[in-house]
Amino acid sequence: MELPLVVGVDGSDSSLLAVDWAVDEAARHRLPLRLVYASLWERYEGAQPSFSTDRPAEKVMAQHIIASCVERARLRNPEVKTSGEVLPDDAVSVLLRAGPEAFALVTGSRGRGEMAGLLLGSVSLAVAARAACPVIVVRDAERNRRGASDRIVVGVGDPSGGEGAVRFAVREAEVRGCALTAIRAWRSPSHEPVDHMLIADDAARLREERASTSLDDALREVMREHPQVDVSRQPVEGPAHHVLLEASVQADLIVVGAVRRHGHFGLQLGRTAHALLHHSECPVAVVPQPV
Template sequence: MTGPVVVGIDGSPAGTTAAWWAAREAATRGRPLLLLHSWSTQPLDVPVARETLGKQRNGGRLLQRAETELRSRYPGLTLTTELTSTPAAEALLDLGGLAELLVLGSRGHGSTASFLLGSTSLYVLGRARCPAVVVRAGDPAVEDGSGRPAAADRGEVVVGVKETGPASEPLLEFAFTAADSRGARVRAVRALRPFGTAAPMHAMAAGHAYSRHEAEEHARLTAALAPWREKFPQVPVVEQVAAGPATAVLLYAAEHSELTVLGRERHPSHLTWKLGPVTHAALHHMPCPVAVVPHD
């Protein structure tokens, strides 16, 4: 894709953190950045005037401040702003048709590493035509405008590989491209369903069967990664095949991740949107920004 990186801002800390992440991403990718603000969609904790004109003026000032701050950090960045009365979710989805990436903010939840996703974020993540990234306020994996650097122990892009066929290709392309631009390594993770408990006399046979199954799945993962290793020979790769619930396996793998990449099936009807249970659960608990990539 060759479109812009689009980020929605609303004056909240989460929106500010998302804007800083999006600016760095746009600069790294060599793409333009578009700051979007919907004056008809305001967070509850941001005071705005009741009158329409007051909301528009407030939105304009918000965009101007964000633009000034981001230009000071990234002087070579091509940056534009858009003020709209269209509800935020619809505006983001409209722009997502031409964007390379959508970026959304999410409020941090308590002292744990988890997301508090609102209806706008879930709606956009479930329907966006391009990859969408959720960044939470105060994320330790994100360098923001306050001068706080990103955590030094984050050097991986984790990608969850549910299937090793064509459905995995958009996720792997996104993960390898992101890792290449960051000088990070890719950790490709595949979770296996644990075998049921076997009777004692069959325990050894079950163990051999599971070892064979694990080896086969590892071989499939290696084969899926082969073309991307060839395309990105400078990107180190770690393969991880583990038994257990997919969400738990992904959370453990993402301990040192600066970005986690998950998938979402496309849906034929524009009226249908849904995140899979693993993606939905991981979005609420990942210790880093999460990219949701649509695939067929």
């Protein structure tokens, strides 16, 4: 049985954009779409006796939101098998429990009731940092959401956290029929002695060559399995978060890896993933390394 694409919804504009993006993604991969709304109305309702025959307002709202989102998804693409349910817990817990049985988790960048000035909602960040499956945060630059760039970008970093990200990115490029750009950032240390310009140039060239070799190593096996994907390798000088944020401007999706922390629950997002989740111009996929 194919795992569903799971979307957390709450009725906010951001979550509606996530629903639209997820419908298209489910259609590309031919996956079922599961929409979930987290509600604690049962907990509050059970804490005190009710003397009214009316349904709790929170329950009515929850059912209305999930029904509206399911209808929205079906109108966007009737061929995508869509289901929706209200689950009695907080949003982070609901999505994390869904993760092991999901192709990926999809969220908007900000939730209902969160301050408009926030760059990223607390639910999206918590889920991206702890989920067992890929998490896609749909940021709201309309041109990038609709796939106008015809390009996927993957950041290739530490090999311990990069294999899953590379495989996810290659698969995305394949189903979309678009190009893939694999980027490895490299830097010359600021404290490196520069007694002679030629020596400095040689040191920079060596670091660039190492970055290029890392790209080749990361892509070699997966490209043997997907030779039809058009891949460009780009070793780029600069801090990884700056390099990838710049690349996100002309991307439909940017993919980064995350590594598990020994002795801790969850993932190590790192500076680059945090920067992309808060500032990327396109949707961001955070992919944990295979267990």
